[in-house]
Amino acid sequence: MSRRRTLVVTAVPAERDAVTLATGAPPDPFTLPAGLTLHRGPAWDAVAVGVGPAAAAAGTATVLAVAPGRYDLVVAAGIGGGFAPVAAVGDAVVGSALVAADLGAEGPDGFIDLAELGFGQVSHRPPAELAEAVADATGAVLGPVLTVATATGTAERAAALAARHPGAAAEAMEGHGVATAAAAHRLAVLEVRTVSNPVGPRDRAAWRIPAALQALTDAFAALGPAVETWRQKHHEEADTP
Ligand SMILES: O=C(O)c1cccc(C(=O)CC[C@H]2O[C@@H](n3cnc4c(=O)[nH]cnc43)[C@H](O)[C@@H]2O)c1
Secondary structure, three states: OOOOEEEEEEOOHHHHHHHHHOOOOOOEEEEOOOOOEEEEOOOOEEEEOOOOHHHHHHHHHHHHHHOOOOEEEEEEEEEEEEOOOOOOOOOEEEEEEEEEOOOEEEEOOEEEEHHHHOOOOOEEOOOHHHHHHHHHHHOOEEEEEEEOOOOOOOHHHHHHHHHHOOOOOEEEOOHHHHHHHHHHOOOEEEEEEEEEEEOOOOOHHHOOHHHHHHHHHHHHHHHHHHHHHHHHHHHHHHHOO
């Protein structure tokens, strides 16, 4: 049985570096096509692919295509907005589902999502055991993480998203794109976010980015054993005739 690895996908280099810092090892950069640089590490590889679901899907698919068989798990990671009262600034969130929350159409009775339109999967789920174990290990809130192409900037939109997705914990801009690429390669996906700001009226000056990046490092420093336990079990099951 070959030993497979985790690919961690972030939007920006600061998030990638926060994840890499958790291993304590210096990054080992490797140049990929499409202007991407893979930071290979002892516990996982990390790559920054750009902001938004399209960049996330394109970047993740590129890495997976050039390294077939290297990974068994893809983790979308970074900072995000937290839905009050489920997740507060500084909290970690593990996605119970990675949901495309603004991909669809407007209709006379409101938003119609991609699945209702008959065009594809609106939500990807991580292996439940893995998500629960990682949430336990990191002290994270476990709940749906919404992927949006436009970051929420009003209380009205925050309320509409929370009503449409009960229990939504966080909002970010890449998870569903990462999950779409992982699913195309039949790989498991997970999303780990740390909250830099509340989802609601836009106040960029109030984003607590250094604290959220530190929380991201802390979360990745804690999640290794949970991933390894899942990996071992997952491969045992796959190898059972
Ligand atoms: O300026 C910096 O130093 C810096 C460091 C790390 C990350 C950033 C970003 O601006 C990352 C953008 C990234 O953040 C996610 N995000 C964060 N809050 C929200 C939100 O309320 N709604 C949607 N997305 C959010 C998102 O995934 C972006 O990719 C800056």
